[in-house]
Amino acid sequence: MTKPQQNPMRSVHRAFQVLSELELAQRPLRLTDLAQRTGLHIATTQRLVNVLTEHGYASRHSNGYTAGPAALSTAHAFAMTSPVRLIARPILEELANATGLTASLYVRVQNSRVLIDRVEGGRRPQYSLPIGERLPLYPGAAGKVFLACDPETDLDATAADLAPVTLADGTVLEHSAVLADLQDVRTRGFAISVNERQFDTTATAAPIVDSAGRILGSLGLSGATAELRDVESSALPSDVRRAAQAIGSRVPPAN
Amino acid sequence: MTKPQQNPMRSVHRAFQVLSELELAQRPLRLTDLAQRTGLHIATTQRLVNVLTEHGYASRHSNGYTAGPAALSTAHAFAMTSPVRLIARPILEELANATGLTASLYVRVQNSRVLIDRVEGGRRPQYSLPIGERLPLYPGAAGKVFLACDPETDLDATAADLAPVTLADGTVLEHSAVLADLQDVRTRGFAISVNERQFDTTATAAPIVDSAGRILGSLGLSGATAELRDVESSALPSDVRRAAQAIGSRVPPAN
DNA sequence: AAGGTTAATATCATAGAATGAGAATGGCGG
DNA sequence: CCGCCATTCTCATTCTATGATATTAACCTT
Helix, strand or coil: CCCCCCCCCHHHHHHHHHHHHHHHHCCCECHHHHHHHHCCCHHHHHHHHHHHHHCCCEEEECCEEEECCHHHHHHHHHHHHCHHHHHHHHHHHHHHHHHCCEEEEEEEECCEEEEEEEECCCCCCCCCCCCCCEEECCCCHHHHHHHHCCCCCCHHHHHHHHCCEECCCCCEECHHHHHHHHHHHHHHCCEEEECCCCCCEEEEEEEEECCCCCEEEEEEEEEEHHHHCCCCCCCHHHHHHHHHHHHHHHCCCCC | CCCCCCCCCHHHHHHHHHHHHHHHHCCCECHHHHHHHHCCCHHHHHHHHHHHHHCCCEEEECCEEEECCHHHHHHHHHHHHCHHHHHHHHHHHHHHHHHCCEEEEEEEECCEEEEEEEECCCCCCCCCCCCCCEEECCCCHHHHHHHHCCCCCCHHHHHHHHCCEECCCCCEECHHHHHHHHHHHHHHCCEEEECCCCCCEEEEEEEEECCCCCEEEEEEEEEEHHHHCCCCCCCHHHHHHHHHHHHHHHCCCCC
16 A cells, blocks of 8 residues: 655565555455556566565465465564553453453554454454454544544644545544544544444544653454443543553653 | 575565564564674664564564564464465364364474464363464474475485484484484374473374475374373374365365 | 763665566466 | 466666765663
């Protein structure tokens, strides 16, 4: 998606561009497809996927290339070493136990968020392991937080980029609605979403900020909309906000 | 570890070299450390790790760099699309249910194996999620299979590279012992390990081979040594072998 | 706090790697 | 058996990647 068409480290950037397409496709891609999607010359694409494959980040199959197993081991290393994740873990458990809801930890990667860790709250068992899932920044409480709570972000421009957005309940948000939403999140320091990204799911989220003011992640708490009719007036948002602050204060600042 | 110091795609190779060190270290590394470990110039290392960070495959913290969250989402994509994994899943469950043991699926990445999927058998609950763990090829049943069952591999040279090896029970294997072991695995078509990599763990494993004879992975079944005193004479090895063949026969050949 | 030390980033000329056009090979399906 | 599509190879040109050095920033010691 991102096309860093600048000079420096071009081939490396392109390698990750290819990898990103493999990840995005969620199905095997033929070399030609890859070349088309990335906009690179076939020969170039070929050399890049060969390197990716050699290192295990891509795999070749009968019907094309997919992401490779090396990503799994790198992900494992990340999970074992990420300070935010390690610090947040017990707090996720605490939140999930206390509320019976699902506690989730996201970090931002470029223009999306990635689910880093999750503790399911109670009843309904979890069938799929969505950890590692990549989601958009806008619809969804935990995503909005990244946009709204980053002082660097120009909310107006961002809203313009995003709009119009269609939510899971069918609502369509225009520029002004998105902007108002983001501004609201920014001033309140937390976000609430009702049936935004997933129908019948309500969530509240708050930013995890280090002492230097950088956003390290987003802490979300979600459950069935039916069970959360009174989120706005409940203590949940401030609970989440407090928990997020607790995490942030324990993570040493990046520099 | 691998140093592809050839000309083509040098910078991309180096990028993965850096990433590999980050993964291996399992702790934050400072830029200088990274440069030393990879043998690259500091300036070069810096540019590479910046690109990695920009794409989310590395993260910067107060005390150095670690692997980054993008690896998680790529890993997720891999898990959702890998044919071997998808095909093997039900068979892992079946094996684990039938035997009460732990069924594991590994694939090879360069000179190591990565745990792709696992179904725990019965009693003892699993505390850590070791999926993604990177292990050596030699000690351990599931690893040996990759070396022994690949007709391309020169067992004698491989044994020479490996020896001497110290097992978890303290045994030290010299060249001849390793060679004999590998040859045995090759002729029998499955491997057995007792207290080799983990003390008090016994395992048996067989290669997953596609119709073209390429090794796609390794299927292992493991449990406490005490419960598996009679593996050699039991039906387990051939059960595993049969299951591995079943998987292999359902995966379309790579080309 | 201030000075000394180490780490991270910027600058720049040169070498050589990366690129893309096209040709050649290899597989697959008809 | 033949033609088609995907992949791999070849090669000259250009621009990117490199590494020595200089600069800035962070850190720790006292």
